[in-house]
Amino acid sequence: MSDSTVNVNAALNTTAGTAHVGTTVGTADAAATDAAPLLSVRHLRKSYGSHEVLKDISFDVMPGEVVVLVGPSGSGKSTLIRCLNGLEDIQDGEISFNGRPVSRNSEKAWRKLRTRIGMVFQSYDLFPNLSVAKNIELGPTAVQKRAKAEVDEQMDRLLADVQLSQYKDSYPRELSGGQKQRIAIVRALAMNPELMLFDEVTASLDPEMVREVLELMLRLAKRRMTMIVVTHEMEFARRVADTVMFLEDGVILERQPGGDFFSSPQTDRAKRFLESMSPVAAE
Ligand SMILES: Nc1ncnc2c1ncn2[C@@H]1O[C@H](COP(=O)(O)OP(=O)(O)OP(=O)(O)O)[C@@H](O)[C@H]1O
Numbered sequence: 001m002s003d004s005t006v007n008v009n010a011a012l013n014t015t016a017g018t019a020h021v022g023t024t025v026g027t028a029d030a031a032a033t034d035a036a037p038l039l040s041v042r043h044l045r046k047s048y049g050s051h052e053v054l055k056d057i058s059f060d061v062m063p064g065e066v067v068v069l070v071g072p073s074g075s076g077k078s079t080l081i082r083c084l085n086g087l088e089d090i091q092d093g094e095i096s097f098n099g100r101p102v103s104r105n106s107e108k109a110w111r112k113l114r115t116r117i118g119m120v121f122q123s124y125d126l127f128p129n130l131s132v133a134k135n136i137e138l139g140p141t142a143v144q145k146r147a148k149a150e151v152d153e154q155m156d157r158l159l160a161d162v163q164l165s166q167y168k169d170s171y172p173r174e175l176s177g178g179q180k181q182r183i184a185i186v187r188a189l190a191m192n193p194e195l196m197l198f199d200e201v202t203a204s205l206d207p208e209m210v211r212e213v214l215e216l217m218l219r220l221a222k223r224r225m226t227m228i229v230v231t232h233e234m235e236f237a238r239r240v241a242d243t244v245m246f247l248e249d250g251v252i253l254e255r256q257p258g259g260d261f262f263s264s265p266q267t268d269r270a271k272r273f274l275e276s277m278s279p280v281a282a283e
């Protein structure tokens, strides 16, 4: 069993976790225990035609680190997340996973890697014609070729932990938006990913369903799942982030420990962004 398997299984099985949420020293903290980054991005450039959307992006993500990616609409957050999962061709730069560079734009290399990187988007991407159980089992059995009995055992545990066991035989259309997103997260976790990418997973949820999804992500963070999270939920971001990266027009303008970013952003642009995200001032 790999470390990541332990990590993921522990993620939902225990309620008591390492004090992690709200700490502001994630990078240094993670670096102290695991010196090598899980993910390294160097000089990444991505264009759509002549429009350069990501401009010389470089950063590391340490094992167990929670990186929150924020920035104005159109700044390139989704594009970056998609590049990190090999869903977009890149024009320059290097992405390394566990110290190994991924062959640039090699679909074969990415297909292999994608089994180790979980991704959840804004829209529920469950297969509508498959039951919850079949949605969850498909990747681990068909792609990872794991034994169904073992996968089912893990699935039962994961479903119980998100309190959705009774929906095992339901179809996605029978679930609420929040339930669908939690199943989408469980489905990704069933692959025992080493890294989870979340792109605005609560953006299309009704407010009362946002909380249950954010709480699940907070629990994953507590258990030191390595995650990159794009979110517009600033209070959640403040609580979950070890590190915040502020993206503006395809450039990382700031990279700071989470607490520092929210209390003292370094650039005027980030200050204005945070002001624009704060609730309407009372009259
Ligand atoms: N498939 C595409 N073809 C051409 N241009 C694209 C494509 N996808 C994104 N872009 C452009 O890339 C830029 C970054 O888009 P992206 O979706 O990454 O922004 P974002 O930061 O995720 O924004 P939002 O907060 O609104 O989700 C935008 O100018 C967008 O128009």
Ligand SMILES: [Mg+2]
Binding pocket: 077, 078, 079
């Ligand atoms: Mg986006």
